[in-house]
């Protein structure tokens with residue numbers, strides 16, 4: 001299971017709540033794999049990831065714009081890459097393990113790296129408390 005702990009917490013409530021949804025989706029993947037339903041759940045998981053991406057990325061974009069975050073373009077590029085990757089996976093007969101490993105990479109590189117960076121900026125400029 002992917003346990004949510006303080007290392008993932010940004011301190012911005014809406015962001016944390018949305019990141020927690022991604023954890024929950026990753027746990028659903030694990031539950032389906034354990035129940036031998038990995039193949040059956042792929043389409044639903046990918047659809048849920050598209051929905052997640054649409055509102056979560058819009059929320060982060062709004063926060064970055066409000067704070068005049070200077071690296072917003074690079075950040076948005078990473079979001080677009082995520083959405084593109086999910087759409088791409090939808091067109092293929094992709095294994096749930098590939099989806100799972102993509103999300104683990106995303107968690108480590110984007111949430112713990114890229115997101116943490118903009119949140120630090122926002123907190124330092126005190127636009128969001």
Ligand SMILES: [Fe+2]
Nearest residue numbers: 056060111115
């Ligand atoms: Fe995020």
Ligand SMILES: [Fe+2]
Nearest residue numbers: 060110114115
């Ligand atoms: Fe982000």
